[in-house]
Amino acid sequence: MTEEEARTWIADRHGAAGIGAMEQIVDLVVQENARQNLIAPSTLESIWTRHIVDSAQLLSHVDQAEDGLWIDIGSGAGFPGLVIAALRKQPIYLVEPRRKRADFLQDAANRLGLSAHVTVIADRIQAVTNASATIVSARAVAPITDLFAWAKGCSSKSTRWILPKGQSAREDVASARETWHGVFHVEHSITDAKSLIVLASKVARR
Template sequence: MITGESEARDFVSARCDRAAMERIERFIQFLREENARQNLVAHSTLETVWQRHIADSAQLLDCVPRETDGVWLDLGSGAGLPGLVVAAMRPDWPVVLVESRKKRIEWLDRMIATLSLDHCRVEGDRLESVETFPAAVISARAFAPLERIIRLSSRFSTGDTLWLLPKGQSAAQELQDLPKRQRALFHVEQSQTDPRSGIIVGHLAGKAGS
């Protein structure tokens, strides 16, 4: 379990190269500046930004096989968590960030350009209006209740799509609230950044577009 900023930074550093760490450090700098203009993250969490936001996002990569091929779809990206962190750490992976709020779309576009994330792009619209495509990974952090995430996003999912949904303290309860058939397809992984938090992980049977 990560217990502080130094451990969090080391955790991230062990999972990427120096260029990625430089991109993340720049991202943090701009995040602090932008947060004074719009509330991207709770101000108090900037004091523990590596643990609360960067390592919390980076830990999702531990669930993804390195040979994974395809689009990482991040729902309700907001400040860019976890999508921009993933894109910064794995710049060769195609990452699509879905965000409907104008100021946050502008922020994400600016960060993509600033960090030279050539394989990352923003879908600046409500998820319901985004054209269907098959995703290799679907992530969502503080986006919506689990049932609604599945209902809105299942059309992007194939039988191979990996779902990674950090849900904080509500993970076990939200999973329990799913219909039994769906519940059996997911499980809760312990967050490495917060002993009270969980990540819902699984595969949803079906194919994109269905």
């Protein structure tokens, strides 16, 4: 997928408003990247493909009419959490333990006009115990088995997990099955045929 194809993909699904929001996110990330290393400099030229669409595609695994809390673990530069927040007007927690990145996320949410449904939590996911997630995402944060354990205080058997895992997804799922029950499915990323996304539901410890 080229950068132009990525922009077209967003426009076809989310219209002019979606394109405008993504352009704002790109500008904010590029500006902040000069102050702190949010994303690898080598990915700046392919930011629409590598980060914007790579994040937005997760919405294709969610019923757009569905409500409920989305929790994004390790939101970092806002991928996927900030992108999801801009395209889905439902409550979302952006959980990021690094203070400078959490501050960036809060500022970005304010500038994008998303603060009414976005909560930035400057802490580890283990500290989130006063919420129950309908959906949990985490992009290249940790092995699946760790994510399940860390988020036990804010997830349940009804929580659905959407986890971009790169090429190691099947091995990661096999490892998780040793200690966790659940329904697991692996999908290919639309931005990179070699990258995979793990979809999990009905997760419970063995």
